[in-house]
Amino acid sequence: MARLISGKEVSREVLDGIKAGIAAARGKHADFSAGLAIVQVGDLAESNVYIGKKIQSCKDVGIDARLVKLSKSSTQSQVLETVNSLNADSSIHGIIVQLPLDTNQTIDSHLVTNSISAEKDVDGLTSLNAGHLAQGDLARCIPPCTPNGCMELIKKSGGCQLSAGAFSACLAKNTEVFCQGMTRLLDLKYNFNVYILFLYLVR
Numbered sequence: 001m002a003r004l005i006s007g008k009e010v011s012r013e014v015l016d017g018i019k020a021g022i023a024a025a026r027g028k029h030a031d032f033s034a035g036l037a038i039v040q041v042g043d044l045a046e047s048n049v050y051i052g053k054k055i056q057s058c059k060d061v062g063i064d065a066r067l068v069k070l071s072k073s074s075t076q077s078q079v080l081e082t083v084n085s086l087n088a089d090s091s092i093h094g095i096i097v098q099l100p101l102d103t104n105q106t107i108d109s110h111l112v113t114n115s116i117s118a119e120k121d122v123d124g125l126t127s128l129n130a131g132h133l134a135q136g137d138l139a140r141c142i143p144p145c146t147p148n149g150c151m152e153l154i155k156k157s158g159g160c161q162l163s164a165g166a167f168s169a170c171l172a173k174n175t176e177v178f179c180q181g182m183t184r185l186l187d188l189k190y191n192f193n194v195y196i197l198f199l200y201l202v203r
């Protein structure tokens with residue numbers, strides 16, 4: 001039977017859990033802090049909206065979010081230097097490079113996301129994290145964020161009570177990262193058979 005899952009409710013639960021975890025850590029260590037840096041190249045309106053929401057959610061739960069906004073004309077070396085300095089900054093525990101890069105230079109966005117330290121790669125987009133996922137090494141892997149969010153939706157909606165191997169999932173393909181990550185997580189966690197629908201938009 002089909003069931004509608006409330007993303008808003010699950011999101012609230014996840015954020016409440018993070019908030020409680022941060023408050024507990026502060027209770028034990030008064031100087032505890034959790035720092036997230038978001039690197040934005042250029043000024044795309046949609047990216048501004050997504051980044052604004054991420055920063056607001058961080059504020060709500062007690063994460064110190066810092067926006068590092070670079071101009072549209074920043075070179076690839078400058079963007080890489082920025083990521084490298086955040087990798088080395090001990091007050092920053094997570095790094096997001098907001099995509100797409102809004103640039104008038106030639107920048108390899110995969111090279112940029114891949115330059116994030118694997119342990120600070122909260123979006124799970126680096127090759128190292130993708131490799132751990134491909135090998136089924138969930139203990140060492142930060143999974144890609146959107147499939148990870150979908151898994152959380154399934155888990156918090158009682159999905160883990162489903163018996164292993166008995167179910168199939170059908171994914172409407174949007175991006176490679178989403179489809180590969182989702183397929184692997186559904187297989188590793190629930191032993192699902194996954195079918196992928198390729199959607200072609202006719203305009």
Ligand SMILES: Nc1nc2c(c(=O)[nH]1)N[C@@H](CN(C=O)c1ccc(C(=O)N[C@@H](CCC(=O)O)C(=O)O)cc1)CN2
Pocket residue numbers: 050051096097098099100123145146
């Ligand atoms: N570094 C990253 N860059 C980008 C990501 C990302 O996860 N990490 N994802 C998108 C942008 N984005 C968040 O940054 C994002 C895009 C879309 C949605 C979303 O929920 N879309 C819904 C519609 C929601 C609505 O209309 O309100 C949908 O598609 O059904 C969330 C986040 C690219 N860049």
